[in-house]
Amino acid sequence: MTALLLDDVSHAFGGRAALDHLTLSVAPGRVTALIGLNGAGKTTALRALAGRLQPARGTARVLGHDPADLPSSVAMRFGHVVDTPLVYPELTVTENLRCAARLHGLPTRAAARTASAAVAQLGLEPWRLARAGTLSMGNRQRLGIACATSHRPTALILDEPTSALDPQGVVLVRGLVRRLADDGAAVLVSSHHLDEVARVADEVVVLHASRDVGRLDPGGTDLEQRFFAMVLDADTRTAAGTHTEASGGRV
Numbered sequence: 001m002t003a004l005l006l007d008d009v010s011h012a013f014g015g016r017a018a019l020d021h022l023t024l025s026v027a028p029g030r031v032t033a034l035i036g037l038n039g040a041g042k043t044t045a046l047r048a049l050a051g052r053l054q055p056a057r058g059t060a061r062v063l064g065h066d067p068a069d070l071p072s073s074v075a076m077r078f079g080h081v082v083d084t085p086l087v088y089p090e091l092t093v094t095e096n097l098r099c100a101a102r103l104h105g106l107p108t109r110a111a112a113r114t115a116s117a118a119v120a121q122l123g124l125e126p127w128r129l130a131r132a133g134t135l136s137m138g139n140r141q142r143l144g145i146a147c148a149t150s151h152r153p154t155a156l157i158l159d160e161p162t163s164a165l166d167p168q169g170v171v172l173v174r175g176l177v178r179r180l181a182d183d184g185a186a187v188l189v190s191s192h193h194l195d196e197v198a199r200v201a202d203e204v205v206v207l208h209a210s211r212d213v214g215r216l217d218p219g220g221t222d223l224e225q226r227f228f229a230m231v232l233d234a235d236t237r238t239a240a241g242t243h244t245e246a247s248g249g250r251v
């Protein structure tokens, strides 16, 4: 079964390809990492899944539904942080978390309990009464992730979730992502941090210049080397005019 799906998705901005025939799927209980250089197309792929971009071609599905038109029962099982975290700057950390939990369908008391647990889980206790608009970038990122995950989604997408985090935050988010997947969630996460990807992902999809250029085994010590070899090989094949769609091979 597939919880998150992009099927033959292509999109261009002003004639320049951002995604070129991308197909990927994430099953329940799995963490898939999308990695690639700046401008490879990672955020565009996640925006298509979050319902924030209608791809020119192909199909996006979240728990079997069009992400641009999710029934509320499905939206309650979905979590995402893509682009800017969906937090209200004038509300406090705790108020944002309660609000997110209520929007995801939790009753008032359960939402309050969930908010307290999420504050502790993401290390936000010192700021629980601070307005979100006054938080540092890293703490705002922690809050966005907490709001997207406190209802324990069964499908989750996170765009570079640790880009502003300190080492403690990285460990907390990694643990959270792994626990959600171990409890059955399908997680798609984009990242530049290969160390982190190696620790949390079950599968690594390499996007390069808008194309899926292959899969990497997250195990082993030479992930960075294998990543650059794959990218170089894709560039060489493109220059030689011999590029073919990724065969799904794993290196």
Ligand SMILES: Nc1ncnc2c1ncn2[C@@H]1O[C@H](COP(=O)(O)OP(=O)(O)OP(=O)(O)O)[C@@H](O)[C@H]1O
Binding pocket: 013, 014, 016, 017, 018, 036, 037, 038, 039, 040, 041, 042, 043, 044, 045
């Ligand atoms: N709204 C937009 N308008 C025009 N071009 C865009 C837009 N969004 C993305 N692009 C272009 O699409 C391509 C893919 O961008 P995308 O943000 O998906 O890459 P990325 O892999 O997430 O990069 P990064 O690692 O730098 O965040 C880039 O060439 C980018 O300039």
